[in-house]
Each structure stands twice: as structure tokens, then as C-alpha cells.
Amino acid sequence: MKKPFLVCLPQTAASNAQVVEQICCQEEALVLDNGFYTVRAFYRKEGRIKYISHLDMNRCISRDLKRSGLPVWHTLGFNSHIYLTFALPLSLGYESLCDSFDFRLTREMDLEMARKQLAAVLPEGLTVYRLAKPVEKPEKIAFADYDIFQEFCKDAAIVQAQLKEWLSRPEILLEKKTKKSQKEIDVKPLFTLKKLEEQGENLFLSLRCSAGGTCHLNPTFLLDAFAAETGNPPDWARVIRTAVLNDAGEPWV
Known part of the structure; x- marks a missing residue:
């Protein structure tokens, strides 16, 4: 039996994503903390990119943050790298309309401009639809x-x-x-x-x-x-x- 290539999502799925976007539209200004500004990126992961693992996803986003030209904050110490943390890792083979990761900026900037810079270098299937100040902790x-x-x-x-x-x-x-x-x-x-x-x-x-x-x-x-x-x-x-x-x-x- 031929497998369908595309399945239409129920209205509730789209509605949930819209709620997140509406909440984030009410975002407050970023807060300077220990020399950096923490930013939460909400994104969709759809299509063939669902087959990359969480570890590869981490590497992908780190690489794209570097390519974007954003003033991203790096960890201190001998093995310095871009700070990046995912709230709820996604299983291999899953798609998502609502996942997120946190990263840090060394200076304050317009978040919509930052989103567009990052979106321009993301691979097919990854869509960052909102950057915002973190409100809740992963816990x-x-x-x-x-x-x-x-x-x-x-x-x-x-x-x-x-x-x-x-x-x-x-x-x-x-x-x-x-x-x-x-x-x-x-x-x-x-x-x-x-x-x-x-x-x-x-x-x-x-x-x-x-x-x-x-x-x-x-x-x-x-x-x-x-x-x-x-x-x-x-x-x-x-x-x-x-x-x-x-x-x-x-x-x-």
C-alpha cells in the first residue's frame, strides 16, 4: 500500500503553535545576566530532518548560530563552545511544531532581526518562528x-x-x-x-x-x-x- 507523503494536521495542532506565538509576542526586554542575554528560540522540525539525532541537532544549531553572524556567547574555560540547551529533547523520527532551545547573546539586539539572521542559515525543515526572553524554567x-x-x-x-x-x-x-x-x-x-x-x-x-x-x-x-x-x-x-x-x-x- 502506498504511504501518504503528506498528512494534514488537525486544527488543534496549529492552534497550539499559534498560542505560543501570541504569548511570546508579549515578550519583555532581554535581561543582562553575568555578561550575557539569554534568548529562547521556538522552532518547528518537519520533514526529512526528523531523522537526525538529538546530538546531531545540537551540532546543527551550534553550527548555524555561528554561521548566522549573531553575537553568540561562548562558555568559558579550556574547551570554549557556544552555549546551547534544549528544553525537551525530541526522539529520533519525531516531528515538532513547538520545540525550543536557549542560547545567549553578548549584547542586546532586536529579536526579530536576530530571528531572520538565524532563519537565513537553517537547513530545510527547521523553522525558527519566534525568539523571546525565557519565562519558565525547563523544570x-x-x-x-x-x-x-x-x-x-x-x-x-x-x-x-x-x-x-x-x-x-x-x-x-x-x-x-x-x-x-x-x-x-x-x-x-x-x-x-x-x-x-x-x-x-x-x-x-x-x-x-x-x-x-x-x-x-x-x-x-x-x-x-x-x-x-x-x-x-x-x-x-x-x-x-x-x-x-x-x-x-x-x-x-
């Missing part, structure tokens, strides 16, 4: 929303019914591996199913997952367990992070 991240599209060799309606029943269980116990051990955890409290429906030959679901800290849930971890237990591995899948939220369920900025 405030509590949830992330995902839109997931899957295609199966069998009727999507059959898989939909099985997945709905599986996700409705009072407990969903999965084996989670760590560096030192393997333990069984109940992931049921770590996600909320927002929507589950057929979209043509695809199965679409929208999930809100616990994110950040020690309770981070990767949606693929959940869906891989369903596929292994029921014998329903997807022929094709697309995962898009549509929102990063604080503990109040509001866009994290």
Missing part, C-alpha cells in the same frame, strides 16, 4: 501533546477498536529498562487519550503524555507495547509533537 514542563498517524495492513476500524479497548484498561503495566535495571511500571496515569479516529486508511490518535523529569512517557513506548501484545505493528507511522505544557496545562514559554 516547569509537565506534559507534551502528540498527534500520531499510523497505517496498518488490516482495516483501520479493527485496530481502532482494539486500541481503544487496550488504552481503556484500568492498568497498563509495561517493562521499562534503565541503565542499571528493568522494572514494571503502570503507565496508565502518565497519558490521556484526547482523540482516536479513522482518517481514510490511517488511524489518528492525539495523546497528552507526561513529560520532563522522572515521569516522561514516550508515546512510541506505549504504542510499541500495544503492537507487540496484539500483533498490530503499523506499516507506517508519523509522530508530531504539537505542544509542550506546564503543570497548569498551558503552553510552556
Whole structure:
């Protein structure tokens, strides 16, 4: 079966990104702190660039910040490098409409001008849509929303019914591996199913997952367990992070 090249995103995904942009439009002036100004860049990662790892993404942004000509701040010490930190690293193969990274400037400048300078050197698939003063710390991240599209060799309606029943269980116990051990955890409290429906030959679901800290849930971890237990591995899948939220369920900025 031919895999669709493009899937239209639900209106809610676009709305979440617009909310972040509206909040950031109310940004305050940058604050000088220890000789630098911290800037938060909100960006979209779409298309083929989803296949680069987080480490390569870090290298890519560092290189592009250097190429942009912006007065970026470097760490001090023997191995000096551009300061760069990502709030919530994105899994390999995932796309995002709402990710962010922080970097520092050595002098204050117009943020829209800085955004355009950076945007001019970014590779295809990366779009920085807003630069702003950081408001919340990464520790405030509590949830992330995902839109997931899957295609199966069998009727999507059959898989939909099985997945709905599986996700409705009072407990969903999965084996989670760590560096030192393997333990069984109940992931049921770590996600909320927002929507589950057929979209043509695809199965679409929208999930809100616990994110950040020690309770981070990767949606693929959940869906891989369903596929292994029921014998329903997807022929094709697309995962898009549509929102990063604080503990109040509001866009994290």
C-alpha cells in the first residue's frame, strides 16, 4: 500500500503553535545576566530532518548560530563552545511544531532581526518562528501533546477498536529498562487519550503524555507495547509533537 507523503494536521495542532506565538509576542526586554542575554528560540522540525539525532541537532544549531553572524556567547574555560540547551529533547523520527532551545547573546539586539539572521542559515525543515526572553524554567514542563498517524495492513476500524479497548484498561503495566535495571511500571496515569479516529486508511490518535523529569512517557513506548501484545505493528507511522505544557496545562514559554 502506498504511504501518504503528506498528512494534514488537525486544527488543534496549529492552534497550539499559534498560542505560543501570541504569548511570546508579549515578550519583555532581554535581561543582562553575568555578561550575557539569554534568548529562547521556538522552532518547528518537519520533514526529512526528523531523522537526525538529538546530538546531531545540537551540532546543527551550534553550527548555524555561528554561521548566522549573531553575537553568540561562548562558555568559558579550556574547551570554549557556544552555549546551547534544549528544553525537551525530541526522539529520533519525531516531528515538532513547538520545540525550543536557549542560547545567549553578548549584547542586546532586536529579536526579530536576530530571528531572520538565524532563519537565513537553517537547513530545510527547521523553522525558527519566534525568539523571546525565557519565562519558565525547563523544570516547569509537565506534559507534551502528540498527534500520531499510523497505517496498518488490516482495516483501520479493527485496530481502532482494539486500541481503544487496550488504552481503556484500568492498568497498563509495561517493562521499562534503565541503565542499571528493568522494572514494571503502570503507565496508565502518565497519558490521556484526547482523540482516536479513522482518517481514510490511517488511524489518528492525539495523546497528552507526561513529560520532563522522572515521569516522561514516550508515546512510541506505549504504542510499541500495544503492537507487540496484539500483533498490530503499523506499516507506517508519523509522530508530531504539537505542544509542550506546564503543570497548569498551558503552553510552556
